[in-house]
Amino acid sequence: METLESLLSIDLNYIVIGLIALFFTLEQILNPQFPFQRRGYHFWNSFLFQVVFLIGNVFWAIVFVFCIEWLNQNEIGLFYMIDLPIWLKLVLGVMILDFATYWFHxxxxxxxxxxxxxxxxxxxxTMDSSxxxxxHPMEVLFWFGSAPILMSALFGLDLFIIGVYVLILTPFxxxxHSNLRFPAWLDKTAGLIFTTPNLHKIHHDQDQYYTDSNFSDIFILWDRIFGTFKYKPVDQVKFGLEEFDEPKKQTFWYLLRAPFLTIERKVK
Ligand SMILES: [Zn+2]
Ligand SMILES: [Zn+2]
Known part of the structure; x- marks a missing residue:
């Protein structure tokens, strides 16, 4: 079985590059939902975050895998106490991780x-697949600590289950985030259970009423169950945060420092 360490450091990167290349091209060929603004510039400012993430990944993937393997070797967590078929552990594990990610978000x-x-x-x-x-690379660290490591300690999730979750999560x-047109009927069918592109874009609306909604990554069910599901037609969404509207606040260097700057939230 392949370790998550190699999955995160090599294979997943190929999958991510392949997916972004595919959707970035489709966005160019097909009719986009939103007009593009300085597309190449936007891409590089986003892509530099991936570069920093990959550099940090060399270190933290080792720490992360060590933590999970230690928990598994000591058979810590609920799944080590009850006898369940592997497929059920996999389904439950993916749902548990997505549930924890909903609450982290x-x-x-x-x-x-x-x-x-x-x-x-x-x-x-502005928004496209990039x-x-x-x-922020630090946010990923917080997420790993609070979702996969904590859930592994509670439920006994192993690297295989976490790897499968990440493999399902990435294309979602x-x-x-892709700038493609998705029909409203998709939100009314698949969107009953899964997070569709339109439902996630509502989460990116500047209006805080909508920013604080639709937190789920894979299963929109969590928002429906816990009362944070909201809907508006996607063509009425205005992306971003008012306090970051200026072009100089859209650069990689500014955004990398942004967590350490005092920036007041402008609420509508
Ligand atoms: Zn959010
Ligand atoms: Zn998003």
């Missing part, structure tokens, strides 16, 4: 400290 909007990092992703005033890259995230 929701908490990132509530906690002033976490919001400082999470607002980097929300600051994007917005997938736009997230690329698709959710």
């Amino acid at each position: 929701r908490f990132s909007h509530l906690s002033p400290l976490l919001w400082r990092f999470h607002r980097v992703h929300h600051s994007d005033t 917005t997938y890259f736009r997230g 995230l690329v698709l959710e």
Whole structure:
């Protein structure tokens, strides 16, 4: 079985590059939902976050894998106490991780400290598949600590289950940010259970009423169950955060420093 370490450091990178190349091209060929603004410039400012992430990954992937393997070797967590078929552990494991990610994301909007990092992703005033890259590298570290490691300690999730979750999550995230037209009927069918691109774009609206909604990554079910599901037609969404609207606040260098700067939230 392949380790998550190699998956995160090599294979997943190929998958991400392939997905972004595919959707970046489709966005160019097909009729985009939103007009592009300085597309190449936007791409590089987002892509530089991936470069920093990959450099940090050399170190933290080793630490992360060590933590999970230690928990597994000591048979810590619920799945080591009950006998379940592997497929059920896999399905439950993916749902548990997505459930934990929903709460981590929701908490990132509530906690002033976490919001400082999470607002980097929300600051994007234009959107295409490369917005997938736009997230502060420190935020990923917080997520690994609070979702996969904590859930592994509680439920006994192993590297295989976490690897499968990341493999399902990645295409969802690329698709959710892609600048393509998706019909409203998709939101009314698949969107009953899964997070569709339109539903995630509502989460990127400048109006905080909508920013604080649709937190789920794979299963929109969590928003429906916990009362944070909201809907508006995607063509009425205005992306970004008012306090980041100026072009000089859309650069990689500014956004990398943004968590450490005092920037007041402008709420509508
Ligand atoms: Zn968010
Ligand atoms: Zn997003």
